[in-house]
Amino acid sequence: MGRLFGTNGVRGVFGEDLTLDLALEVSYSLATYFHDKPILVGYDGRHSSPIISKVVRAGMNALGIDVANAGLIPTPCLQFCVKRLGYKGGTMITASHNPPEYNGIKAIAHDGVELSREDELKVEAIYFNKNFRYLDHKIGDGTDEHRAIESYIDGIKSLVNADLIISKKLTVVLDLGNGAQAVTAPKLMQELGCKIITINSTIDGSFPGRGSEPTPDNLDLLSKTVQQNSADLGIAYDGDGDRSIFCDEKGNVYGGDESGAILTDHILSNNKHAKVVTPINSSALLDIIARKYNATVIRTKVGSVEVSREMLKSNALIGLEENGGFMYGKHIAVRDGAMTSVLMLELIASRSKRLSQVIGELPKFHQHKTKFKCTKEQSNRVVEHLTSNAKGKVETLDGVKIWVDDFSWVMVRQSGTEPVMRLYAESNDSNLLNEIVESYSKEIRNITDGP
Numbered sequence: 001m002g003r004l005f006g007t008n009g010v011r012g013v014f015g016e017d018l019t020l021d022l023a024l025e026v027s028y029s030l031a032t033y034f035h036d037k038p039i040l041v042g043y044d045g046r047h048s049s050p051i052i053s054k055v056v057r058a059g060m061n062a063l064g065i066d067v068a069n070a071g072l073i074p075t076p077c078l079q080f081c082v083k084r085l086g087y088k089g090g091t092m093i094t095a096s097h098n099p100p101e102y103n104g105i106k107a108i109a110h111d112g113v114e115l116s117r118e119d120e121l122k123v124e125a126i127y128f129n130k131n132f133r134y135l136d137h138k139i140g141d142g143t144d145e146h147r148a149i150e151s152y153i154d155g156i157k158s159l160v161n162a163d164l165i166i167s168k169k170l171t172v173v174l175d176l177g178n179g180a181q182a183v184t185a186p187k188l189m190q191e192l193g194c195k196i197i198t199i200n201s202t203i204d205g206s207f208p209g210r211g212s213e214p215t216p217d218n219l220d221l222l223s224k225t226v227q228q229n230s231a232d233l234g235i236a237y238d239g240d241g242d243r244s245i246f247c248d249e250k251g252n253v254y255g256g257d258e259s260g261a262i263l264t265d266h267i268l269s270n271n272k273h274a275k276v277v278t279p280i281n282s283s284a285l286l287d288i289i290a291r292k293y294n295a296t297v298i299r300t301k302v303g304s305v306e307v308s309r310e311m312l313k314s315n316a317l318i319g320l321e322e323n324g325g326f327m328y329g330k331h332i333a334v335r336d337g338a339m340t341s342v343l344m345l346e347l348i349a350s351r352s353k354r355l356s357q358v359i360g361e362l363p364k365f366h367q368h369k370t371k372f373k374c375t376k377e378q379s380n381r382v383v384e385h386l387t388s389n390a391k392g393k394v395e396t397l398d399g400v401k402i403w404v405d406d407f408s409w410v411m412v413r414q415s416g417t418e419p420v421m422r423l424y425a426e427s428n429d430s431n432l433l434n435e436i437v438e439s440y441s442k443e444i445r446n447i448t449d450g451p
């Protein structure tokens with residue numbers, strides 16, 4: 001049997017890989033799998049999203065499933081509303097941070113989290129066997145879910161000290177990246193008394209501003225706007241608003257490891273002994289922070305769904321990825337750019353220090369990420385070679401992670417979405433980090449460029 005779902009739902013170029021015919025059959029498969037109603041459907045700001053949403057809703061209706069339309073919202077808003085408003089499941093039309101020509105269909109369980117791999121297999125079996133089942137139920141003509149945005153905003157505000165944040169009258173620059181947080185994040189922060197300056201704020205599926213994926217390299221405008229306006233903080237979101245990247249009052253942009261570390265410290269300071277879930281490729285900073293509060297760090301394979309499902313299983317309070325995906329268990333065990341932003345506002349409001357000082361006090365780690373073109377067969381050989389020749393401690397939860405000393409490691413793994421091998425490395429010593437990256441890159445090239 002083939003595969004329908006990739007690491008993050010059904011995804012591909014609209015009209016080529018992801019056609020409306022495919023969307024219709026996926027909707028039949030999801031309707032058969034859910035076999036319960038109602039289901040909530042939302043979509044991001046891509047040009048092809050409204051039509052895919054219409055087809056998916058019509059397909060579910062055709063099998064007797066009542067569907068409500070949440071309209072254009074961020075992915076975490078849809079996920080939160082499935083759980084909070086009592087839907088039996090959800091479907092989000094989004095390709096997250098992928099280029100404009102892409103789109104995708106993401107299936108959400110009744111708990112608001114993406115389906116587990118086990119459940120995806122059930123949907124795939126229905127799809128490939130065309131085993132569609134009709135739910136004997138009279139359907140309505142489709143309703144709109146008007147409560148989504150308000151429920152989401154109120155849900156987030158209820159989990160932080162809103163009065164404290166309001167009292168500080170913070171100035172925040174939001175780089176909305178022409179994406180879906182434009183409908184929620186500015187309103188949320190205005191309600192928290194912030195002065196908001198927005199950039200790339202028009203929703204546009206061609207992502208003309210800085211593309212749909214925020215990285216430290218494409219956030220110059222955010223950085224400058226923060227400095228020009230003497231803002232307290234800058235925040236950038238990806239296309240569907242589940243990831244957030246932060247910039248301090250001086251315009252320095254941080255990776256998800258550093259912003260995640262200070263948020264973890266902030267949350268654990270009020271919740272000692274809690275559990276933190278993070279993939280094996282994120283920084284050792286997390287372990288240092290967790291030790292301060294006797295908290296437990298649970299490492300998973302790479303992938304946000306791995307983190308979410310582990311959070312539910314172990315009843316964890318925090319989940320985080322190095323790419324700016326942060327999860328707060330009291331809200332919902334999925335990445336949420338707006339929830340994360342408001343936790344950051346609370347952190348700033350509760351300290352007498354500026355954000356640059358708070359991050360500056362973290363133990364200093366240097367990170368490096370790179371990738372190599374690589375077939376699956378080559379990547380297996382790389383992993384085998386590095387594993388059997390490793391001198392330090394080796395972990396093989398996902399690809400291979402080799403510890404060079406107590407504070408330095410290198411990890412390689414095959415990408416789940418592209419024919420590339422990714423290398424991650426970290427050290428508290430920048431010279432050692434360069435040496436590690438250079439020597440391991442050479443070993444990988446010896447295999448991938450070989451005859």
Ligand code: MG
Pocket residue numbers: 096097238239240241242243
């Ligand atoms: Mg995303």
